[in-house]
Each structure stands twice: as C-alpha cells, then as structure tokens.
Amino acid sequence: MEALAALFSTDTLASALRMTIPIALTSLGAVYCERSGLVNIGLEGMMVAGSFFGALGSFQHGPLYGLLLGMTAGVLLASIHALATVTFRVDQIVSGVALNILAAGVARFCSIMFFSMATTSPHISRLHAFSIPGLRDVPALQPLVTNVSPLIPLALVLVVASYFILGRTVFGLRLRSVGENPHAADSLGISVPAFRWSGALISGLLAGLAGAYLSIEQTGMYVEGMTQGKGFIALAAMIFGNWTPFGALGASALFGFAESLSFRVVAQNIPYQFIKMIPYVLTLLVLVGAVGKAQAPAADGVPYDRGGQ
Numbered sequence: 001m002e003a004l005a006a007l008f009s010t011d012t013l014a015s016a017l018r019m020t021i022p023i024a025l026t027s028l029g030a031v032y033c034e035r036s037g038l039v040n041i042g043l044e045g046m047m048v049a050g051s052f053f054g055a056l057g058s059f060q061h062g063p064l065y066g067l068l069l070g071m072t073a074g075v076l077l078a079s080i081h082a083l084a085t086v087t088f089r090v091d092q093i094v095s096g097v098a099l100n101i102l103a104a105g106v107a108r109f110c111s112i113m114f115f116s117m118a119t120t121s122p123h124i125s126r127l128h129a130f131s132i133p134g135l136r137d138v139p140a141l142q143p144l145v146t147n148v149s150p151l152i153p154l155a156l157v158l159v160v161a162s163y164f165i166l167g168r169t170v171f172g173l174r175l176r177s178v179g180e181n182p183h184a185a186d187s188l189g190i191s192v193p194a195f196r197w198s199g200a201l202i203s204g205l206l207a208g209l210a211g212a213y214l215s216i217e218q219t220g221m222y223v224e225g226m227t228q229g230k231g232f233i234a235l236a237a238m239i240f241g242n243w244t245p246f247g248a249l250g251a252s253a254l255f256g257f258a259e260s261l262s263f264r265v266v267a268q269n270i271p272y273q274f275i276k277m278i279p280y281v282l283t284l285l286v287l288v289g290a291v292g293k294a295q296a297p298a299a300d301g302v303p304y305d306r307g308g309q
Helices: 002-007 010-035 043-061 063-087 092-115 139-145 151-168 170-180 182-187 192-219 230-240 245-266 272-276 278-290
Strands: none
Touching: 010 043, 010 139, 010 151, 010 170, 010 192, 010 230, 010 245, 043 063, 043 092, 043 192, 043 230, 063 092, 063 192, 151 170, 151 192, 151 245, 170 182, 170 192, 182 192, 192 230, 230 245, 230 278, 245 278
C-alpha cells in the first residue's frame, strides 16, 4: 500500500505536470495545423530543433533568448513544411518525415560546430522558477506549488486562449472552415493557403517552444534524442482529444502521468525495459480506442487545388 501511495503522491503529480507541458504545447500546435486541413508529422523534428537551438540560445545569451531561438527554429521548419505541402502540394506525410530527418541531422551538425560535442551541450541557465504564495507553506502541496517553471502557467493560459480563438474569433472560425470545406471557404473569399500557412506556423512555434522547454527547463542541457518521440505522442494526444484544445490538454496529461509513473515505478525495482514501454504502449492503446470515435476535420490531409473540385 505504501508503494501504491507513493505512485500517486503529490511528487508524482508534480512530475506528471512537468512531463505534460511539452506534449500539451506540441499537441495544441497540432490542433491549429490540422484544423486548417494540414497534417504535420514533422512535429517531432520541430521539437528537436527547438530543443537544440533553445539550449544554444540559453548557453550564449540566457534562457529568454533560448526560448525565442527555439521557437524561431520551429517556425523555420514549419515554413518549409508549409511551402512544400501548401504551395507545391507535396505529400504531407513525406514532407513531415523528411523534416524529422533534417532536424536530427542539423541538430547533430550544429552541436559539433557550436559545442564541439555531437550529442550533448554544456549545462545552461534556466528561467527563474516561482512559488505560489499561501500554498507553498502547505507541506502536502509543496511539490506542486514550489519551483514552478513560468512556462507551466503559460501553457495552461495558451490552452484556454486557444479554446476561445478557435471557437469564438473570426480567425478561428475561418481556420476551421478551411479544414472542413476549403472550396466553400474559398468561394467566400477566404484564402485557403494563407490559413493553412498560419496553422503550420503556429504549430511550429508551439513545437519549438516545447522543445526549448525540454532543454532549458526540464534537463538544463541539450541531449540528442531527448524528445523521445514526444512529437508523435502529441499527435496521438490531439487525436484522442478530438482535435480540441482542452481535449488535447487532457490527453497530454494522461501521457504525462504515464511517463512520470514510469520513473516512479523504476524505483520499485521492476525491470527497466518494461517500465519505459508504458508511455508508448499507452499511445498505441489510445490510438486504437480513438479509431472510429474521433472526428477529424473533413479536409484534413487533403491538398487544396483551387481549380479542382
């Protein structure tokens, strides 16, 4: 019983929250992208780019600069994806896979060039953490309310803001119309390419921020492979969350808790290989359960040809 209680303690919940943030940010970006009708398999590569350039920026000029550089790297990769798929109508899956390969190669090359190491960076500075007044003195809540990264409340605010943007603003309604029926949207004077570009760039921005969070806030350094497939897990979270901001957050929290639980169970002397499978097995189960239940945008993944029908 003590071991079970330890697995669901506030320490575990605090760890789960920290693990949730990069998945939630990337999944939220995927919501924007796929709501516009554009599939983005390249989110993993954008997180890789964000993690490396976030570490590079933080190492050279501090964590705020690192966050900006990480987001810029994600946006640049997203621009390549939008140019290939929206402008030139290249297959969206092929483009995303190519971006993942490109990002991994660029990160290793730049790591050797800037850090003289192929797979790691020196330790870097983090953002100033904060504690919640009034709650930090409660012993049971201390793991949750002390040493909190500023990116955690920012991510939660972005989810709430995205709910209103997608559901209550002109931009959000037009973005969704482009993903549901681009020909009808075009007939009303809505630029389908512009909104698909917008969805792609937002996804790159948030995936780059998520990658920078991993290197700056979670580990304090860049390590090759540190994303560990979180870009793909974020896609699964988006599908399980039915392409909605709050749904994506809830599914991301489920994966974050599973990842946190895997670290806690390792301490209980269970074979490491089985424990590390937990988040990925959960991803497969979620996708299997979501088949036939989640409702994707009608034109998701369909290239738009203005002259076609």
